[in-house]
Amino acid sequence: MYGIALDLGTSGFRAQLIDLEKKETLKTVITMGHPLPGGNVMDHLDFAITTGEDVAHEVIIETIRRMFLRFDVDLSRVERLAVCGNPIQLSLFQNTEIRDLAYAGENKQKMLGVRNVKRDARVFPASEIFGENDLPNCEIIVPPAIKHEIGADALAMMLETDFLIQPEPSLVTDYGTNAEMALKIGDRIITASAAAGPAIEGQGISSGMLASPGAICDVKPEGQYWRIIVLDREMEKQNAYLIDPVTGEIKESYGFEAVGITGTGVISAFALALRSGMIEKFPKLPNGKLILGPGIEITEKDVEEAGKAIGAIRAAHMTLIVESGIKYEDLEYAYMSGASGAYVDAEDARRLGAAPGYAKKIVQFGNTSLALARELVLEESRLDDVIAIAKKITADHLMMATSETFNNFYLCELSYWTQGMPLETYDQMLELYGLPPLPKTLEHVNIEKRVVKDIEEVGSGGLSILKEIGIILEVPVEKCVYCKKCVKECPETALEIVEIDGHRIAKYDSQKCLGTSCRRCVSVCPEDAIDITKLKITAK
Ligand code: SF4
Ligand code: SF4
Numbered sequence: 001m002y003g004i005a006l007d008l009g010t011s012g013f014r015a016q017l018i019d020l021e022k023k024e025t026l027k028t029v030i031t032m033g034h035p036l037p038g039g040n041v042m043d044h045l046d047f048a049i050t051t052g053e054d055v056a057h058e059v060i061i062e063t064i065r066r067m068f069l070r071f072d073v074d075l076s077r078v079e080r081l082a083v084c085g086n087p088i089q090l091s092l093f094q095n096t097e098i099r100d101l102a103y104a105g106e107n108k109q110k111m112l113g114v115r116n117v118k119r120d121a122r123v124f125p126a127s128e129i130f131g132e133n134d135l136p137n138c139e140i141i142v143p144p145a146i147k148h149e150i151g152a153d154a155l156a157m158m159l160e161t162d163f164l165i166q167p168e169p170s171l172v173t174d175y176g177t178n179a180e181m182a183l184k185i186g187d188r189i190i191t192a193s194a195a196a197g198p199a200i201e202g203q204g205i206s207s208g209m210l211a212s213p214g215a216i217c218d219v220k221p222e223g224q225y226w227r228i229i230v231l232d233r234e235m236e237k238q239n240a241y242l243i244d245p246v247t248g249e250i251k252e253s254y255g256f257e258a259v260g261i262t263g264t265g266v267i268s269a270f271a272l273a274l275r276s277g278m279i280e281k282f283p284k285l286p287n288g289k290l291i292l293g294p295g296i297e298i299t300e301k302d303v304e305e306a307g308k309a310i311g312a313i314r315a316a317h318m319t320l321i322v323e324s325g326i327k328y329e330d331l332e333y334a335y336m337s338g339a340s341g342a343y344v345d346a347e348d349a350r351r352l353g354a355a356p357g358y359a360k361k362i363v364q365f366g367n368t369s370l371a372l373a374r375e376l377v378l379e380e381s382r383l384d385d386v387i388a389i390a391k392k393i394t395a396d397h398l399m400m401a402t403s404e405t406f407n408n409f410y411l412c413e414l415s416y417w418t419q420g421m422p423l424e425t426y427d428q429m430l431e432l433y434g435l436p437p438l439p440k441t442l443e444h445v446n447i448e449k450r451v452v453k454d455i456e457e458v459g460s461g462g463l464s465i466l467k468e469i470g471i472i473l474e475v476p477v478e479k480c481v482y483c484k485k486c487v488k489e490c491p492e493t494a495l496e497i498v499e500i501d502g503h504r505i506a507k508y509d510s511q512k513c514l515g516t517s518c519r520r521c522v523s524v525c526p527e528d529a530i531d532i533t534k535l536k537i538t539a540k
Contacts, residue, residue: 002026002078003377004071006064007370008085008093010034010041010177011201012210013063014370014455017071018377020079025374027461029070032210035063035469037508037515039198041088041178045102046516048092051535055473057095058537059510061129063469064093068134070464075135081126082141082376084369086178087119087151090142094122094129100148119145119152121387141376141383144390149397150191154180155390156372158189161335161365164389169326170333171317171356174368175263175340177201179313182395183320189395190324194316200309200340200354202262205302207295209260211235211339211454212465216258216265216292218345219272225251226272228292229265230258233463235453237343241293245269245278248291258293264344266306269298271348281420282307307417314353315409316400318439323398323405328439334359339454342366346447357441364447366454408433473508474538479529480504486521486530495521506530507538 003018012033017026036044036059048056068075083093091098099114109115121144126135143152157174158164163184173181177198182191202208202215209215217237218229225242232238241253261269269290273279278286283303290298321328334356336346346362349355355362375382400406412429415421421429427437480497482504487495494512498505506521506529522530 002073003080003082004068004078005370005373005377006081006083007367007373008060008083008089009369010044010086010089011198011203013067014367015064015067015071016370016374016455016459017073017461018374020378023378025457025459026073027071027464028455028458029067029464029466030212031063031067031466031469032212033203033469033511035059035471035511037473037510037513038517039177039204039514040195041086042195043515043517044092045088045098048098049102050516050533052533053092053095053098055535055537056092059471059473060089060092062471062537065130065134066469067466070466071461076137078135078138080141080377080380081135081138082143082373084143084152084156084373086153086180087145087149090119090152091117094142116148119148121383121390123383143372143376143383143386146191146390146393146395147397149399150395152372153369154182154191155386155393156368157337158182158393159386159389160368160371161337161363162333163335164393166333168332169330170335171320171331171359172335172337173313173317173341173355175200175313175336175338175344175354177203179316181316181320183324185324185326187394188324189393190320190398191395192316192320192398192400194312194400196309196312197305199266199302199305200263200313202260202266205261205266205305206299207260207292207297208266208302209262211262211264211343213463214257214259215262216240216260216296217262217268217343218265219268219292221272221276226269226292228258230256231262231343232256234458235455235463237452243292245273245290245292246286248294250294258296261292261296261298262343263306263309263340265292266298266302267310267352267354268345268348270303270306271345271351274351281422282417284420304418308414310352310354311413311417312410315406315413317356318409319400319403319406320398322435323403328356328358328436331356331359332361334362335365336362337365337368339367342451342454346449350441350445356439358439359445360442361446361448364449364451366451366456370455405435408435469511471510472538473510473513473535474505475531475534475536477504477506477529479527480506481527483526485524485526489520489524491518491520508535510537
């Protein structure tokens with residue numbers, strides 16, 4: 001019999017088929033993006049609220065179905081499916097209330113008649129979600145949230161690292177589009193999340209891609225050249241070629257090709273360019289770009305995007321420390337998890353501010369959400385332990401969106417990354433805000449890497465990538481005059497207008513569409529013909 005561990009991440013889904021008798025991973029399937037329109041969790045939430053949670057739920061379930069078909073096994077033999085992710089993804093998966101996650105203010109909630117929902121652990125038949133045919137003999141296991149704003153993904157990040165048993169001040173961060181983090185001082189835990197944006201995982205930058213085969217995940221200096229390091233089919237780091245990042249001249253190659261760059265590669269390239277004096281101040285690059293391979297460039301616009309992501313994380317870390325009342329130098333441990341946490345050169349991350357340079361020890365882990373889902377699949381009794389631990393954790397959540405301290409730090413970060421504000425001016429700004437000066441980056445710290453890749457074993461069946469999920473959302477556009485302005489305006493070629501039996505229909509590629517943060521097709525339409533609240537799912 002089989003089990004499936006599923007991680008519903010903001011930037012993509014990961015699923016593993018597991019042989020329950022042999023306790024072995026058989027195959028891993030990942031997507032290269034989230035199936036819902038939009039680049040971050042708030043876009044997904046907004047889509048679900050404006051277009052309908054049923055539609056969002058259907059898109060997610062259809063994506064998971066398509067992933068499971070890639071396992072190429074008799075799905076009636078799947079007994080257990082454990083699912084982990086943040087509260088928004090897990091609620092959309094289960095088609096349960098999400099409005100409490102959108103409207104945090106008490107007054108707004110009262111006005112709309114919305115109440116905070118308890119997201120306890122659940123075990124229920126898969127037929128409730130997948131119908132009678134897909135997984136007929138399977139039960140679904142969903143781990144609990146710690147409390148309203150602190151979801152199962154945050155619990156996974158604490159459980160799967162040493163964070164919970166660490167007596168000394170420690171910080172854990174799950175690096176992703178929405179970076180979850182928690183600070184522990186004795187028994188006190190404060191959680192937070194920073195809307196870092198997709199650039200931290202390599203999306204939303206010109207040659208960017210998620211951590212997957214062919215992605216540049218690291219660069220190392222070799223004389224005047226840079227050694228390009230890419231992920232292979234097994235998601236392991238491999239030396240590719242030597243390149244001059246200013247001229248693009250390639251010197252020698254080991255046969256591994258690069259197809260794009262992921263977030264950790266961007267961090268590495270920035271750190272190296274800073275160290276070698278190629279960058280004096282952000283976002284200026286030599287000749288306006290760094291060349292990392294044929295057709296693979298980092299532009300100054302990318303520096304700004306990635307800088308905003310790194311800046312959001314650094315600002316959130318500093319906010320947590322300052323608001324908790326400890327000093328930067330009190331921090332002993334920083335745990336890093338997620339694909340970016342696993343593949344990044346921690347030394348580069350420290351130098352750039354993506355990891356706290358003031359932590360004395362850094363420990364790197366992989367995908368903790370998937371790791372927890374795996375445990376829940378493999379050991380039926382593990383869920384009871386997890387529930388008991390979650391109940392014991394008393395944590396407070398710090399809302400970055402309403403924190404003045406975060407706001408002040410983030411303003412400084414924006415000026416540093418996008419306008420080249422010198423660090424001396426950064427410190428002067430902090431003094432004006434009544435905040436302590438920037439923490440010193442320690443010269444030598446202890447860095448321990450517990451994993452070599454974010455998904456430890458992909459299984460004997462290897463890694464299968466569902467690059468294009470192919471889910472189409474459509475809406476009739478009765479007033480359409482077929483001017484195609486919307487199609488031309490779309491930056492992602494996500495939209496087409498078709499005519500069927502004399503009726504015009506707008507068809508959206510759900511995965512490609514940027515959603516709420518874009519809406520250019522809607523605003524450019526001279527006839528006001530597109531009503532995105534009426535989108536419905538259709539198969540391609
Ligand atoms: S223009 Fe429309 S279809 Fe294209 S990305 Fe923006 S919202 Fe999506
Ligand atoms: S912009 Fe409006 S009128 Fe023009 S093709 Fe698109 S939907 Fe039709």
